[in-house]
């Protein structure tokens with residue numbers, strides 16, 4: 589299901605797609621891979637799903653394709669994260685003549701806010717983070733809500749409601765799928781809490797490349813220090829790098845991680861300058877390709893938790 593997007597790239601592949609062979613299924617588009625997996629769990633085989641930003645893709649800086657516009661134009665439901673995460677969506681919708689319903693998965697989620705100036709001086713990355721004229725610094729809302737399993741349950745509820753509204757005949761099936769999935773999310777949430785709370789608080793410090801784990805930090809009690817702000821669009825200055833290197837040395841942080849969809853070079857440079865080593869890969873804003881260690885949302889969360897704990901034990 590998640591691979592459909594690859595079929596949609598290029599017009600030859602598009603022409604080869606059976607036009608409405610699956611017309612009995614509800615056509616749904618999800619903006620990125622993590623959301624796509626949640627939608628697939630709730631929709632099951634009742635939907636035909638297209639995911640726009642695929643595995644290991646960076647949804648902060650994505651360039652929509654003409655195939656994406658075709659998929660959105662044909663969709664009955666479009667599921668997005670919201671909170672400024674998909675900055676390119678407005679442009680895509682302008683090009684796509686979408687006539688269905690948009691579900692904003694993060695509606696009602698617990699949202700982490702911070703001053704535009706926070707986040708280690710990198711709050712300049714998002715279009716919506718500018719100060720109001722003459723006013724106080726604007727507040728940035730962290731879009732990475734999925735890094736808290738409690739928020740994922742809100743996503744699932746919104747997805748189920750959206751699919752049920754677009755396809756009322758199958759509402760009970762969507763709700764049943766959502767119920768089963770939610771029970772799995774609850775079970776994993778309890779396990780993550782147990783495992784992290786077993787680590788001494790002073791060891792729970794992690795270095796990552798961009799500020800994608802604020803929700804994880806708030807939900808599970810881990811401190812993340814990121815080299816750039818909330819979007820991968822930002823770039824770290826030499827001063828930023830020097831500051832984070834000093835902090836790693838001073839606090840002797842060993843848990844240094846690259847992210848699957850971001851350029852690893854910045855973190856590799858920081859680790860080297862701090863005489864440390866990269867401790868592994870976290871899946872921040874995208875799943876792994878199928879067959880990888882994080883090819884579903886639940887596996888992604890388990891992988892990240894395990895990787896974080898292994899790294900933090902060395903702190």
Ligand SMILES: [Zn+2]
Nearest residue numbers: 800818819873
């Ligand atoms: Zn991100």
